[in-house]
Amino acid sequence: MSRTWSLALRRAALILAIFAVWELVTGGYGLGIVLVSPAILARPSTAFAELGPYAQSGLLWRDLSTTLSEAMVGLVLGIVGGAALGLGLAYARGLSETVEPVLVSLNSLPRIAIAPILLPLFGLGIASKIALSFVTVFFVVFFNTYLGIRSVDPELVKAVQVMGGTREHLARFVVLPSVFSWIFAALRTSVSFALTGAVVGEFVGASSGLGYRLNIAAGLLDTKRVYLILLILMVFAVTLVEIAKRVETRLLRWRPATTLGA
16 A cells, blocks of 8 residues: 555544444444534534525525635745745845835734724725735745845855856855745645634635624524534635645755655
8 A cells, every 4th residue: 555545544444443442432422422412513413404405595606706806816926925025025135114014014913913904995895805815925925025035045055056056046056946935835834824714814804705694603502503614614724735845845846855754
């Protein structure tokens, strides 16, 4: 059995074990063991049973497409904007020293605190959710790009210059490989952050989306629908992170693999 299949089986077994224990402690299997009330922690079987009505109503696909569209657009814009500004400021030392404290202070703001500010600026539509996803991703990518360039080994730069390398050679063979590693390191986190930004934006004000539906279910104390939506968000977050990992592996296949404990 290949390592990939072995890892997939171990992960599947772990997930099944978690759901089995979860079902047990919430009174499942007809054993009468109720360690946590289903009113607080919905039983997995009842949560998944909500999937049928949710899908048949047509709201599931509408909410999914809305939230994923907001998150993906915000993710792309955040990556492009963060990488561009990070590259620019890393080379403009004087400007970066002036602007860096402002960016650090803006990054320190909780994203949920920014949402009410974006709402009157962009309205109740998807623009405000895209903006929040953008802001959430932007700072992660910016600081990774900025630090990636700043962390380039000076000795490596000198070696290229000694061999007659031009600025183009430095950018192509030294700076960009280093920056790409840092950007892709941020990408995995950014995917989850983009989803978080979209969902938080829908909490504050929306007419559709998984966050909007989650907020309604929580207000109605409908724990089954709450946990169903949370599980859906988890599935999509994990899927997107795995896609990001595969893209990273393909584009950075020149980078030597590292193994912990080796």
